[in-house]
Amino acid sequence: MLKAMQAYLISVQGPNRSGMVAEVTGLLYRQGVNLLDSSMSTLRGEFVMMLVVQLPEELAAESFENLLDGLRSEGLSLNLRELSPSEAGQRSAESMPNYSLSVLGQDQTGMLYRFSELIASYGANLTDVHTQLLDGSHSPPLYAMILELHLPAHKQAQQAELLKVAISKLAAELDLDADLHPLESLEI
Amino acid sequence: MAVRAVLRYPDRRLRQRCAPVTDLAAAQEVIQDLCDTLQASGHGVGIAAPQIGALLRIIVINCEAHVKKSLGLQVLINPVITASEAYYSLREGCMSLPDYLGPVDRARRITLEALSPTGEQLTLQAQKFEAVVIQHEIDHLDGVLFIDRVSSPRTQLLRRSELLKQKQHREA
Numbered sequence: 001m002l003k004a005m006q007a008y009l010i011s012v013q014g015p016n017r018s019g020m021v022a023e024v025t026g027l028l029y030r031q032g033v034n035l036l037d038s039s040m041s042t043l044r045g046e047f048v049m050m051l052v053v054q055l056p057e058e059l060a061a062e063s064f065e066n067l068l069d070g071l072r073s074e075g076l077s078l079n080l081r082e083l084s085p086s087e088a089g090q091r092s093a094e095s096m097p098n099y100s101l102s103v104l105g106q107d108q109t110g111m112l113y114r115f116s117e118l119i120a121s122y123g124a125n126l127t128d129v130h131t132q133l134l135d136g137s138h139s140p141p142l143y144a145m146i147l148e149l150h151l152p153a154h155k156q157a158q159q160a161e162l163l164k165v166a167i168s169k170l171a172a173e174l175d176l177d178a179d180l181h182p183l184e185s186l187e188i
Numbered sequence: 189m190a191v192r193a194v195l196r197y198p199d200r201r202l203r204q205r206c207a208p209v210t211d212l213a214a215a216q217e218v219i220q221d222l223c224d225t226l227q228a229s230g231h232g233v234g235i236a237a238p239q240i241g242a243l244l245r246i247i248v249i250n251c252e253a254h255v256k257k258s259l260g261l262q263v264l265i266n267p268v269i270t271a272s273e274a275y276y277s278l279r280e281g282c283m284s285l286p287d288y289l290g291p292v293d294r295a296r297r298i299t300l301e302a303l304s305p306t307g308e309q310l311t312l313q314a315q316k317f318e319a320v321v322i323q324h325e326i327d328h329l330d331g332v333l334f335i336d337r338v339s340s341p342r343t344q345l346l347r348r349s350e351l352l353k354q355k356q357h358r359e360a
Contacts, residue, residue: 041342096289130342130344132342146344183279184278184279185278185279185280185281185289186233186278186279186280186281186317186320186321186324187231187233187280187281187282187283187289188232188233188234188280188281188282188283188320188321188324188325188334
């Protein structure tokens with residue numbers, strides 16, 4: 001049987017600049033660290049990277065952590081957490097979203113909180129969250145959110161209808177536009 | 189008549205531009221094999237000739253099981269999209285690239301021209317699901333896989349917020 005390889009979730013962030021991805025992934029590559037899934041994005045002036053990596057057998061956890069310390073001295077903030085084999089082995093497909101909620105309206109504090117709390121109370125799990133304050137040419141500024149969520153299969157049809165109603169109610173209360181729709185996928 | 193194996197990426201034939209069909213008689217075997225392979229795939233709604241290793245501009249679609257008023261089984265030879273409008277995004281997957289789904293922007297309505305297997309000139313209109321299938325299959329004829337067209341969450345967010353704003357304006 002294959003020995004379960006040690007896996008980590010690393011998050012790295014720092015002021016956005018050209019070459020940052022190459023610097024971090026280059027460091028990992030030179031140590032034989034294998035990248036599994038990753039998500040990276042610019043948030044205002046920052047670049048934020050989240051990576052799930054697998055260590056080669058010959059690289060001890062301690063040396064790996066020391067290696068990453070090098071990035072801290074480059075002005076990047078860093079966090080890491082070891083993943084259990086079951087956490088690392090969970091495939092992305094299992095957290096594939098089946099509904100998407102888009103919300104738009106005048107910016108107000110607590111928008112994400114109110115919607116995410118509601119979603120959780122219906123037993124759904126948020127899988128991807130993207131929000132953006134549209135403060136460029138809008139006065140007062142607008143706020144846009146796209147929340148992708150997974151409703152477990154056994155709850156789907158009925159629960160989605162109930163959630164849709166609850167979302168409309170919340171949107172009316174906050175004077176926002178919100179639309180929950182199934183994420184159709186097409187296996188061609 | 190034969191069911192052929194569906195090629196999977198990284199087979200390089202999936203990345204090649206296919207040649208137009210100039211000899212319909214010689215293409216009949218490929219057409220039959222495409223129909224048989226699509227049917228045998230069970231859930232398949234479309235297939236392109238390069239997916240069975242034939243580098244010719246032929247696609248076969250059949251969205252009957254998914255669309256009420258579908259075009260049915262269509263064999264489209266040398267298909268060309270002549271008009272497209274109203275873009276939207278669906279998550280696509282592909283028999284040649286299993287285990288991956290990604291959001292792709294496609295035209296919601298298209299008009300296309302193609303030849304039938306008997307050489308008849310066809311002009312067809314398709315929408316939504318069926319239009320997406322046709323665009324996906326025609327991409328295969330140019331060596332393009334859907335992953336080349338996957339849009340980023342950021343693009344989607346901006347586009348969807350744009351759509352919502354338009355809706356607000358209309359309702360105002």
